[in-house]
Amino acid sequence: MKAVSIYWGAGNIIRQDLVFSPFKHKDRTLLQGGIVFERQKKFFHEINIGFSQYDPMLRDPYIFYEYEDKQTAQPHQFTIISLDYSMAKPVIEHGKAKILLGGSLKNKVQALNYTYGRISNFGYFASTGLGLYAAYLQQIGEKFRLSASVQLPLLSWLARSPYLVNDDEFIENTASHKGLNTFLAFIEDGQLASLNRFQSFDLTTRYYYKISSQLELGLQNQITFLHASRPRNLYSLQTEISLSGRFTF
Numbered sequence: 352m353k354a355v356s357i358y359w360g361a362g363n364i365i366r367q368d369l370v371f372s373p374f375k376h377k378d379r380t381l382l383q384g385g386i387v388f389e390r391q392k393k394f395f396h397e398i399n400i401g402f403s404q405y406d407p408m409l410r411d412p413y414i415f416y417e418y419e420d421k422q423t424a425q426p427h428q429f430t431i432i433s434l435d436y437s438m439a440k441p442v443i444e445h446g447k448a449k450i451l452l453g454g455s456l457k458n459k460v461q462a463l464n465y466t467y468g469r470i471s472n473f474g475y476f477a478s479t480g481l482g483l484y485a486a487y488l489q490q491i492g493e494k495f496r497l498s499a500s501v502q503l504p505l506l507s508w509l510a511r512s513p514y515l516v517n518d519d520e521f522i523e524n525t526a527s528h529k530g531l532n533t534f535l536a537f538i539e540d541g542q543l544a545s546l547n548r549f550q551s552f553d554l555t556t557r558y559y560y561k562i563s564s565q566l567e568l569g570l571q572n573q574i575t576f577l578h579a580s581r582p583r584n585l586y587s588l589q590t591e592i593s594l595s596g597r598f599t600f
Contacts, residue, residue: 480504
């Protein structure tokens, strides 16, 4: 069995990154969605590509002057992209319920633009993590289906903005003025991080209603948490709720 799902909805973020600011940045968005590919035979495979954008601001927009030009302060902008792969196998089957256990490869990139009136700073966060995957699947009657899954990276390659924001190495990495080369240079500067330095999990629940033999409509809720301790503490909590459509072929 193969399936593809598309989801879109609302998101909320609370993020504090001491590299840039001591404040907690909060925002809600409707720019949040993604696509999921599934394949089920002996093993269950899933690829999830997600996107969200948040524009937090600590206070209402204010007026400032740059020389003689009157300008309005703009919010920060956080663009978040994820690419996750999970593989699992049923370990318990009871009636219409299944428990799956396996592994996951999680990739997350955050492009950060902090704007302070006439001054702005660019930042980045990127992680690639190997870890555990577990899922619970439950068929409810003939029309309804419930699934819940958790991903827990155990070992990650972690790249973050330096504490000085624009240090010598950052300037060297951006010297090519080419987006891909700069991104790869940022990733290369990362380090391996185990659970003592980087903690993260994703909890996803999906509830589907069967429309036909090939089409389901549903509701998805996802909670994403991460904490990194170096070079300074970073905490991030995202909660997202989406409408979804799933096509089986």
